[in-house]
Amino acid sequence: AAGVIQSPRHLIKEKRETATLKCYPIPRHDTVYWYQQGPGQDPQFLISFYEKMQSDKGSIPDRFSAQQFSDYHSELNMSSLELGDSALYFCASRTWGTGELFFGEGSRLTVL
């Protein structure tokens, strides 16, 4: 069965650089969520999209932005990267009905 696909899986950037993460949800899932997980932390909600519109916003820094495109894939853009942005970034898509979230493998961002 198709799963949530994230790219790149690993990313190394310098401080003040920019990074873009991509997420391809499970086909026919209409909602995408982005989470940030620091070492030993629980996943922190960043932002979500429903039918290509932003549906909710969490603790996403102003330096970050995201969007969902017409093919339902989503991109998380991160600018002016800081050391504290180093984390695992997960994308999840939601199945209609039960609301179960299916997570991608994550993108590990390291900021040096």
Add this chain to the structure above:
Amino acid sequence: ELKVEQNPLFLSMQEGKNYTIYCNYSTTSDRLYWYRQDPGKSLESLFVLLSNGAVKQEGRLMASLDTKARLSTLHITAAVHDLSATYFCAVDPSGTYKYIFGTGTRLKVLA
């Protein structure tokens, strides 16, 4: 502010033993989810609990939901080493689809 608390945060147990992980939350919710995460890996969906009194079982794991007490439990029966992982509960407050994750319980099963 919605709080989702799990206890214990860390659990080290012997193989063959039973134990329960608790997930308490501070607001109305009829939906609760349990996930498993291995170190550096993705979150794997374990259970979806959609109503008061819901009970789900898969292998050595059983999850239940008491919405009146705002409590969910994840019971481990006869633990095996392969169950070593971090377990998260996640709450969807009042069906808003704003998932809030618990603090996680890091389980280590000793052979």
